[in-house]
Amino acid sequence: MFRWFHKLASTRNFYRLSEILSPWLSVLCALLLGAGIFLGLFVAPTDYEQGESYRIIFVHVPAAWLSMFVYMVMAFCSLLVLVWKMKLADIVAEVSAPIGASFTFLALATGSLWGKPMWGTWWEWDARLTSELILLFIYIGYMALRASIDNPSSRSRAAAILALVGVVNIPIIHFSVDWWNTLHQPASIMKFDKPSIHPSMLQPLLLCALGFTVFYWVLMLIKSRTLILERESKSSWVQERITENRL
């Protein structure tokens, strides 16, 4: 297990793995998202109260989950950077940040679009909405911090510390709807109880969520490859690949 981990941790092996995996994962992602969106938009029944408007959950909920999941990946990578000085973890964390920020923005934007007709407001300073907005600011701050430090080793350390400090926000986002009274409804699925969403709607939602997750893996793998080439451009294996013209 540890040897396998060490092998994967080498940027060269990861590059190879990414080359093999990303086309397959892309196909899987297209299938999952295609099925999820089709079932969600055309097959799933309308909601008894919200009518058709509820269908935004098929984008909103996966985006919100991924905004937190990507952050947890980033935080875990930061731990690997700080304790084990793992180069690859720094690369994964760096490429994940803009993806996570995009998911956060998507969750906020779709929520706002839904909020206007349903709640009667685009925005309310309730705990869930505010903590998700703070997550967006943490992502932006993280990217800005990376962009502002030139020295590679201090850049990765500073970024890792910021990511680990920001991790306290994740449980706050998740439990905000239980700890305080909010306009945002409590969790329908991520709770220790049976989901309060009908199976015919839950199925496409889970497909979409899985599709979004695979989408993240695909983007992360492809973007990491670019960054690996950039950082290791002087290494022999990259030079070899350049001369053989197979990047």
Next chain:
Amino acid sequence: MHPKRKQKLILVGLMVAAVAIAAGFILTAFNSNIQLFFSPSEVVAGEVPEGAEFKVGGLVAANSVKRIGDGLTVEFELTDNGETIPVQYTGILPDLFREGQGTVSVGKLDENGVFIAKKVLAKHDENYMPPEVADALEKAKTNKAQPYGADTVQMQ
């Protein structure tokens, strides 16, 4: 594990714990500011800011919604199943507004204890189901069977 790495791991752990504790203190201190709204019980108990604008949240009491005069002004009662307060609002109500539904109203108390809302927001619960299921539940409810998800419908 290498002792130096172990030390670093402990340091990172302590840092995250310290930040978590700090965040915990801050959130506890600001608890009342983070709450989005007051409940009708708090309004009746006089725990709300006097003469200032605030938010009150609760369920729209059954058979309490009345339209008066101009057709735009609505009067209804807001309840948390303990206390009830009267609310008056002039304007367009959100789609989800109905009796039994959770709402959050923004406004002020007038001298008669009526809450004059300048904005009414509807709160949605976490239940999603097709209309046929909702109908079936309604029937089951009248037959006093345990309805699907009824134990989770709640207002805080």
